[in-house]
Amino acid sequence: MEPIRIIKSKATPLDMANIDTDQIIPKQFLKLIQKTGYGKYLFYDWRFDKNGKLKPNFVLNDPKYQGREILVTRDNFGSGSSREHAVWALEDYGFKAIIAPSFADIFYSNCFKNGILPIKLNASDVEYLIRDADDEEIKIDLAVQEVLVAHKILHFQIDESRKKKLLEGLDDIDITLNMESQIAEYEKKKSTSDHMIFTWKIR
Amino acid sequence: MASKVAITANDYISAQLIIDKHMSETLFEKIWDSHVVGPGNESEQGPSLLYIDRHLIHEVTSPQAFAGLRAIGRTVRRPELTFATMDHNVPTDNRSLPIVDPISSLQIHRLEQNCKDFGITLFDVNSPDQGIVHIIAPELGITLPGTTIVCGDSHTSTHGAFGTIAFGIGTSEVEHVLATQCLWMDKPKTFAINIVGSPRNPRAVTAKDVILSLIRQIGTSGATSTVIEYRGETISKFSMEERMTICNMSIEAGARAGLIAPDRTTFEYIRGRRYAPQGEQFEKMVEFWEENLTTDPNAQFDESFILNVDHLAPQVSWGTNPSMVVDVTETIPFPADFAKGSENERKAAFRALDYMALEPGTPIVEIPIDRVFIGSCTNSRLGDLLEASIIAKGRKVSPNVRAMVVPGSQQVKREAERLGLDKIFKAAGFEWRESGCSMCLGMNPDILAPGERCASTSNRNFEGRQGTGGKTHLVSPVMAAAAAIEGHFVDIRDWL
Numbered sequence: 001m002e003p004i005r006i007i008k009s010k011a012t013p014l015d016m017a018n019i020d021t022d023q024i025i026p027k028q029f030l031k032l033i034q035k036t037g038y039g040k041y042l043f044y045d046w047r048f049d050k051n052g053k054l055k056p057n058f059v060l061n062d063p064k065y066q067g068r069e070i071l072v073t074r075d076n077f078g079s080g081s082s083r084e085h086a087v088w089a090l091e092d093y094g095f096k097a098i099i100a101p102s103f104a105d106i107f108y109s110n111c112f113k114n115g116i117l118p119i120k121l122n123a124s125d126v127e128y129l130i131r132d133a134d135d136e137e138i139k140i141d142l143a144v145q146e147v148l149v150a151h152k153i154l155h156f157q158i159d160e161s162r163k164k165k166l167l168e169g170l171d172d173i174d175i176t177l178n179m180e181s182q183i184a185e186y187e188k189k190k191s192t193s194d195h196m197i198f199t200w201k202i203r
Numbered sequence: 204m205a206s207k208v209a210i211t212a213n214d215y216i217s218a219q220l221i222i223d224k225h226m227s228e229t230l231f232e233k234i235w236d237s238h239v240v241g242p243g244n245e246s247e248q249g250p251s252l253l254y255i256d257r258h259l260i261h262e263v264t265s266p267q268a269f270a271g272l273r274a275i276g277r278t279v280r281r282p283e284l285t286f287a288t289m290d291h292n293v294p295t296d297n298r299s300l301p302i303v304d305p306i307s308s309l310q311i312h313r314l315e316q317n318c319k320d321f322g323i324t325l326f327d328v329n330s331p332d333q334g335i336v337h338i339i340a341p342e343l344g345i346t347l348p349g350t351t352i353v354c355g356d357s358h359t360s361t362h363g364a365f366g367t368i369a370f371g372i373g374t375s376e377v378e379h380v381l382a383t384q385c386l387w388m389d390k391p392k393t394f395a396i397n398i399v400g401s402p403r404n405p406r407a408v409t410a411k412d413v414i415l416s417l418i419r420q421i422g423t424s425g426a427t428s429t430v431i432e433y434r435g436e437t438i439s440k441f442s443m444e445e446r447m448t449i450c451n452m453s454i455e456a457g458a459r460a461g462l463i464a465p466d467r468t469t470f471e472y473i474r475g476r477r478y479a480p481q482g483e484q485f486e487k488m489v490e491f492w493e494e495n496l497t498t499d500p501n502a503q504f505d506e507s508f509i510l511n512v513d514h515l516a517p518q519v520s521w522g523t524n525p526s527m528v529v530d531v532t533e534t535i536p537f538p539a540d541f542a543k544g545s546e547n548e549r550k551a552a553f554r555a556l557d558y559m560a561l562e563p564g565t566p567i568v569e570i571p572i573d574r575v576f577i578g579s580c581t582n583s584r585l586g587d588l589l590e591a592s593i594i595a596k597g598r599k600v601s602p603n604v605r606a607m608v609v610p611g612s613q614q615v616k617r618e619a620e621r622l623g624l625d626k627i628f629k630a631a632g633f634e635w636r637e638s639g640c641s642m643c644l645g646m647n648p649d650i651l652a653p654g655e656r657c658a659s660t661s662n663r664n665f666e667g668r669q670g671t672g673g674k675t676h677l678v679s680p681v682m683a684a685a686a687a688i689e690g691h692f693v694d695i696r697d698w699l
Contacts, residue, residue: 033266084373113375
């Protein structure tokens with residue numbers, strides 16, 4: 001995974017709360033067996049009409065917002081289905097960071113596995129970014145946990161271990177496989193503990 | 204060398220605190236703590252590496268995980284702890300024919316190949332045990348109290364009904380579990396939801412109505428980053444099927460998982476199931492479960508909520524998320540009333556009404572229905588079908604409605620057919636289908652046409668969920684069956 005340190009871009013404002021993963025990527029695009037190429041299906045039913053033509057009133061179709069790498073949106077972004085295809089689509093489309101007051105848990109976790117930085121800012125900062133900072137260049141500095149926009153510095157919180165993984169582009173599975181002795185020890189303990197025997201030996 | 208150390212008052216207090224802490228844990232904390240592999244300290248900060256006892260996979264969210272393993276030459280650490288089935292995109296009509304959609308077919312064949320190559324038990328499309336992953340795992344005794352279960356599917360919360368920490372994960376995490384049998388998780392907060400009272404007519408006001416009413420009150424992010432423990436007399440009286448319906452929709456309130464302490468009802472459900480402990484081993488496990496899998500009386504939850512269901516009415520969703528719900532006796536709300544002062548909520552309500560093509564003030568019972576779907580991991584178990592069949596018996600589906608019953612599993616289907624439910628449904632004009640997720644998410648050919656309005660026993664009424672441009676109203680099985688008969692919603696309390 002590519003490390004993330006600094007993201008510089010203007011933002012695309014998606015002024016809606018509770019956007020679910022069914023909207024981010026509708027079910028008809030979940031039948032593929034690879035992780036790539038989902039960008040063209042992002043927000044499909046909002047971007048395209050039934051003939052596959054662009055809907056002019058959807059923000060992602062506005063020429064002004066093309067090529068932007070930051071998405072700013074409202075509460076509870078990514079709710080509903082666990083489909084990681086939602087993150088693959090956002091990433092493939094070109095978004096590197098998503099700013100919202102809150103995220104749904106599974107979606108939030110999926111972002112980190114794919115090099116997308118989800119940033120939680122308070123509702124008034126998000127309101128500012130959506131209403132007033134539409135044309136401002138934004139600089140996100142993950143190392144110091146800051147969003148810099150028009151002389152404002154907005155701090156954000158992020159778990160240290162998650163931050164480290166993004167900054168260094170680390171792979172979760174590699175990290176866990178390095179804990180083999182701890183896993184083996186846990187398995188040994190469990191396999192000899194009386195009440196755990198059954199859950200241990202399934203077949 | 205032994206040294207004499209005087210025990211001070213402070214030591215005594217510390218020891219007492221440790222005992223108190225031990226004696227005042229929630230069920231969730233007990234199961235969580237017994238599954239933490241690392242990092243090895245008692246730090247409350249940062250994620251823990253959690254051991255996963257059972258891993259369930261299906262055709263849609265697993266292919267990229269196996270591809271990831273293959274790309275680096277990794278293996279599956281404990282293939283005997285993973286179980287696979289095909290449910291999301293399998294057709295529910297004639298199973299003897301090949302799958303028409305070549306892309307769905309590829310996903311299905313890829314799962315077969317992956318299970319074969321990595322030694323994973325698969326209940327394939329022709330297996331007598333095939334079905335929706337969250338229906339078959341409890342049926343087969345794979346779901347057991349006190350364990351951790353994950354699946355690349357948000358409705359994994361269903362299994363919490365057994366006193367199991369069960370939650371949905373993304374595909375990268377599926378790959379992680381396959382490779383390591385572990386998962387990194389932030390410890391969720393605890394949320395006690397006490398459900399008290401008894402609906403006056405429990406045949407007409409069901410577990411589905413209870414959970415819809417709860418989500419209506421706490422909202423779709425009301426339980427984000429928490430594990431809910433459902434407690435109280437109402438829950439104790441519920442069957443395992445009803446408890447699964449409740450836990451299933453925990454995710455619609457944003458919760459990481461839903462949990463119910465196991466009791467006699469749980470143990471009797473598990474007894475004798477194929478992958479569960481048998482005989483003396485089972486009795487031993489029950490003793491252990493009874494002794495350990497409870498929340499201590501003085502345990503503290505991070506949050507709590509009380510829901511009284513004494514006067515609960517059948518619930519019907521009117522909007523495009525599962526908190527947009529009213530009583531069947533109510534009317535479509537006005538956005539300002541719904542929003543309670545929140546501008547974002549007001550805008551969301553306007554948008555939802557526009558999408559759903561509904562006018563504020565319209566009585567729910569006057570909304571005409573085109574389609575009815577009885578199925579999904581929320582409501583496709585034998586009890587659901589049995590209750591719906593009582594409504595259907597001797598009646599006819601409205602000529603304006605196309606209605607479909609999709610049993611959750613082949614086992615449910617066989618049991619239902621043994622009771623003659625298929626004949627009742629077919630005589631009334633319902634389609635009787637093979638098992639799968641079907642029109643809950645419309646990945647297979649079972650979808651709504653644009654503009655069609657559906658009374659559905661599923662769990663999500665998001666825009667386009669059941670088909671692009673389709674309109675979904677979430678209801679209980681008896682409410683759905685009655686809507687099929689009348690062609691519009693009815694207050695099912697008048698029928699039962």
